[in-house]
Amino acid sequence: xxxxxxxxxxxxxxxxxxxxxxxxxxxxxxxxxxxxxxxxxxxxxxxxxxxxxxxxxxxxxxxxxxxxxxxxxxxxxxxxxxxxxxxxxxxxxxxxxxxxxxxxxxxxxxxxxxxxxxxxxxxxxxxxxxxxxxxxxxxxxxxxxxxxxxxxxxxxxxxxxxxxxxxxxxxxxxxxxxxxxxxxxxxxxxxxxxxxxxxxxxxxxxxxxxxxxxxxxxxxxxxxxxxxxxxxxxxxxxxxxxxxxxxxxxxxxxxxxxxxxxxxxxxxxxxxxxxxxxxxxxx
Amino acid sequence: xxxxxxxxxxxxxxxxxxxxxxxxxxxxxxxxxxxxxxxxxxxxxxxxxxxxxxxxxxxxxxxxxxxxxxxxxxxxxxxxxxxxxxxxxxxxxxxxxxxxxxxxxxxxxxxxxxxxxxxxxxxxxxxxxxxxxxxxxxxxxxxxxxxxxxxxxxxxxxxxxxxxxxxxxxxxxxxxxxxxxxxxxxxxxxxxxxxxxxxxxxxxxxxxxxxxxxxxxxxxxxxxxxxxxxxxxxxxxxxxxxxxxxxxxxxxxxxxxxxxxxxxxxxxxxxxxxxxxxxxxxx
Numbered sequence: 001x002x003x004x005x006x007x008x009x010x011x012x013x014x015x016x017x018x019x020x021x022x023x024x025x026x027x028x029x030x031x032x033x034x035x036x037x038x039x040x041x042x043x044x045x046x047x048x049x050x051x052x053x054x055x056x057x058x059x060x061x062x063x064x065x066x067x068x069x070x071x072x073x074x075x076x077x078x079x080x081x082x083x084x085x086x087x088x089x090x091x092x093x094x095x096x097x098x099x100x101x102x103x104x105x106x107x108x109x110x111x112x113x114x115x116x117x118x119x120x121x122x123x124x125x126x127x128x129x130x131x132x133x134x135x136x137x138x139x140x141x142x143x144x145x146x147x148x149x150x151x152x153x154x155x156x157x158x159x160x161x162x163x164x165x166x167x168x169x170x171x172x173x174x175x176x177x178x179x180x181x182x183x184x185x186x187x188x189x190x191x192x193x194x195x196x197x198x199x200x201x202x203x204x205x206x207x208x209x210x211x212x213x214x215x216x217x218x219x220x221x222x223x224x225x226x227x228x229x230x231x232x233x234x235x236x237x238x239x240x241x242x243x244x245x246x247x248x249x250x251x252x253x254x255x256x257x258x259x260x261x262x263x264x265x266x267x268x269x270x271x272x273x274x275x276x277x278x279x280x281x282x283x
Numbered sequence: 284x285x286x287x288x289x290x291x292x293x294x295x296x297x298x299x300x301x302x303x304x305x306x307x308x309x310x311x312x313x314x315x316x317x318x319x320x321x322x323x324x325x326x327x328x329x330x331x332x333x334x335x336x337x338x339x340x341x342x343x344x345x346x347x348x349x350x351x352x353x354x355x356x357x358x359x360x361x362x363x364x365x366x367x368x369x370x371x372x373x374x375x376x377x378x379x380x381x382x383x384x385x386x387x388x389x390x391x392x393x394x395x396x397x398x399x400x401x402x403x404x405x406x407x408x409x410x411x412x413x414x415x416x417x418x419x420x421x422x423x424x425x426x427x428x429x430x431x432x433x434x435x436x437x438x439x440x441x442x443x444x445x446x447x448x449x450x451x452x453x454x455x456x457x458x459x460x461x462x463x464x465x466x467x468x469x470x471x472x473x474x475x476x477x478x479x480x481x482x483x484x485x486x487x488x489x490x491x492x493x494x495x496x497x498x499x500x501x502x503x504x505x506x507x508x509x510x511x512x513x514x515x516x517x518x519x520x521x522x523x524x525x526x527x528x529x530x531x532x533x534x535x536x537x538x539x540x541x542x543x544x545x546x547x548x549x550x551x552x553x554x555x556x557x558x559x560x561x562x563x564x565x566x
Contacts (some may be wrong), residue, residue, distance in 0.1 A: 007447060060479040103393045104411075104445035109386040128387075129446075139422075162387035164290060165410075166418040 001082040003089045006136055007097075008035030010090045014051065014138045017087070021048025025133060025140035026168075027253055029055040031071035031185035032080050035175040039144040040084040042172050052081050053090040055097055059260050066269075071185055083145060093233045097133060105129050108155045108162070113248035115151040115262060116273065125153045129158055135165055142168045146175075148182050150260050150275045154249050175234070176202065176276070189270040197233045201263050201274040204229040205242065206259050211279045217254040219243035226263060239264035239271070256281045284365040285461055290380075290420055290551055293373045295365050297334065300370070302332025308423035308450075310414060314354035314468035315363050318458040322365045322427040323367040323539045325455050334421055336373040342409030349552075352516050358434055370527040373421070380416060388412050391438045391445070397532035398434040398545060399556065401521045402522050408451050418448050425451045429458075431465050433543050433558045438492045448511045457557070459485065465557045472553040484557040487512040487524065489542050492499035492559045500537040500564070502526035509546060522554070529560060 004010045017023055024043035028036050038062055043050045055078060061067035074091070081089055111117070113131055131133050135143065157169050175183045176227035180202040181195075190198060208222040216222065226241040243252050246260035255261075255278060262275035287293045300306055307326035311319050326333045357374070364372055388408050394400070395407035418426065428436055431440060440452050457548035458466045463485040464478075473481060490512055491505040499505065509524040526535050529543035538544075538561060545558035 011447075011449060104389060104391045104442050107388050107390060108445075109388065111386065128534045133445075133447045136449060139449070148492040158346040159387050162416075163389075164294075164423070166294060166419060 001076065001089055002084055002184060003078065003091060005090075005092050005096065005261045005262075007283060008272065009196065010092075010137050013088060017049040017051075017150065018139070023047060023138065024050045024145045025134060026050065026052045026086070026136045027134050027143065027145070028077075029185065030077045031073050031188075032077045033175075033183045033185060033187075034150065035146050035172075035183040037084045038175050039146060039172050040081065040086055042170065043142070043144050044085050046170070047142055047269065048084045050087040051090060053134055053138075054132065055090075055134075056094075056205065057126055057130045058094055058098055059129055059230060060123050062120055062122065063119070066186075066189075067102060069189075071188055074083045090134075092174075093114075098132065106132050106159060106163075107112060108158045111155050111158050111249050114134065114151075115133055115242060115244065116264060117151060117155070121265065124152070128155055128159050129150055132163070133167075135167055136269040140167055142170050144170045146176045146278070148184070148273065148275070150246065150277075151249055151263055154247060155204055157247070178196075178263045180206070182272075184272060185238075186270055190267060194235070194267040194270065197236055198267055198272055201237055201272055204263055204278045205274055207259055208243075209276045209278050212255050212259075212261075217281070218258050219252050219254055219259070221260060222255065226261070230263065230265060235267065237266040239266060257276070258260045284361065284369055284374055285395045286361065286374060288373075288375050288379065290375065293371075293375075293420050296371060297423075300332040300334075301422065304422040307332060307333045307418060308426045309310045309335045309369070310417050310426065310428070311331065311335060311337055311360075311467065312339045313360045314356050314471075314526055315360045316458070316466045316468060318429050319412065319429075319464040320363060321458050322429060322455050323364065323369055325453065326425070326427050327368050329453070330423075332371075333369045334371045334373060334423065335369040336417055336421075338373075338375060338413065338417075339377075340409055340413045341377055341381055342412055343406050343407065345403055348381060348403070349469075349472075352472075354471055361441055369445075372477045373414055373417075380413065383429075389415050389442060389446075394438050394441050394532050395433075395481065398523065398525060398527065399432075399547060400434060400438070402547065407435070410435055411442050415430045415442065415446070415448075418450055423450055425453050427453045429456060430560070431457045431467070431556065431558065433545055433560075434528065434532055437530060440530070463489070465490070465555075469553055469554060469555065473550060477518070477550040480518055481550055481555055482554055483513055483516045483519055487546055488557055488559045490560050493539050495517065495542075495544075495561045500539050502535050502537055502542070505538065505544060509544070511553065513546065513548060518550065520549040522549060 024047035412421035541563035
C-alpha cells in the first residue's frame, strides 16, 4: 500500500488511477476496527481502486472533546488497510489539510443542528468541510461511510446533493461485537464495567425496533421505551433517544413510513452512539 | 453552440469533452458585454473547450437589491457567445440550480465581510456556493472571472485554496468604455446624466494610482484623494474608497508592496464598483 501525505501527490495519483477504472474513497480518522474494514471490503467489491484516508480532523472536535486523546494507531492501521486491500492511504498532517489561514467552511444548515449536531456545535461543519476537501482532492466515484454515524451520513448526503458533488455516498451496515455493542474507536476508552453496561444502547434500540415490528407506530412510545431501558443503567447518561427521518433528521410522530431510531449516551468521559433503521410498514 | 439546462446532461457533456482536451468555464449572470467576451477569448486561448454559464444567482442578491430587475438578455447573449466561440452554454433555471430544500452553503469567513461584502451581507456566501456548484458540475481546468469584481476574485481564490478545488482561477483585466467607465451589466440602468457622472469612479482611481506612481505610499492620502474627487460629484454617493491587500482584502497602511485600490458608489438606484491593482515598489 502506498502512503501519501502530500495533497498534490494525492491529486496526481488519483488522476492516474482514474484513467483505468473507478475510484473508491474510504475516509476515516484511523484507530481502525472491523467496521472500517467492512467499508474497505465494500469499496473493493464496487470499485477498481480503493483509497483510504486517515485524518483526525481537528475541525470536528469541540473544545472540550477528545481530540488530544483520540486513539492514534497508525502502524496497526496501515497493516490492517494493507491486508484489506487498500491501494493508497492518504494520511495528511493537520498542517497540510487544515493550514493556518484557511477560512472556508461548508455549512449544511438545519440538519447539522439535529441529533449529534445539537450536542456538538460546529461538529458537522468540520466534518462537511474536511470531507469536501477529500472529495476535491481524490475525486472518487464512490465514498464509503458507516451507518453508525447516521447523522453524519444525512449531512454528507445533503452536502453532495446541494453542491452537486459527482460522488455517490455509500452507507455500510453497523458492525457489532458478539454481544451487540456497535464497534467504535471510542470503545477502547471504556473500563471493563462501562464496557458491559454499554450494551444497553443497542438493547434499548432492539426493544424499540421490536415494538415497531410488533405494530407499535407511536414514536413517543418507542422513545419512552428506550429512555426507560437506558435509565436502568444509572451510570449511563443519556444524551438523546430519538425517532427521526433518516434524511432530514427531523423528529417523526409515527414510524409507519420507517424511521431512524438513534441513541447517544455518556459513560464516564466516553460518548457512544448507536442506531437502527426501521422499515416502512406495508399495509 | 449547444445550450444545456439540465445538471446531469451538463455533467455528462463535460465528462465527454474532458476526454480530449482541457475545459474552461466562464461563469456569468448574462447581460453580456465586451468584458464577458474578453473572458471567453482568454478561455479559448488557454483551453480546448469553452463552457460559458448564465445564471442570475438569487443567493447573491440581498432582499433590497436588484434581482428582479437585473437585465436578462438571453437571446443576445447566446448570439454573442456563439460568435465568441463558446462550445456549450450551461443555463439552468433557478429551480434547477437552487431548488427548494437545499440547505448547504459555503462561507469564506473574513474575506466575505470586507469591501463589497461589508455592504452586501450574504452576497459572497451566495457567490461561493453557486460557483462551487458550477465547479462540481463542470469540473473545469480553469475558470475565468473579471478583475472588476476584485473582492469576488479574492473570495473565490480563498475558496479554491481552502477546499482544494482542482481548478485554476484566471482573472482578466477590466474592459472599459472609451471614457474609462468600467463595463458593467448595470451600466444600462444609468440615465444619460448619471452615465456621464459615473466616470468619476475611474478618475478617482486614476488619481490615486498616479499619486502612487509618483511616490506616494500613504494609503490614507490615496483614500482622501479618492474621496475628495468622488465628493466633487454630489449625486455620487460613496460606499467605500479603499486601499487593501488584493488577497485578504485587509486595509493596508501603505502601498509599497502594491495594493488593490477600489471604490464603490451609488448613482441613484445603481451601485457601481471599480478598482485598480497598483504594483509593488522596487527600491
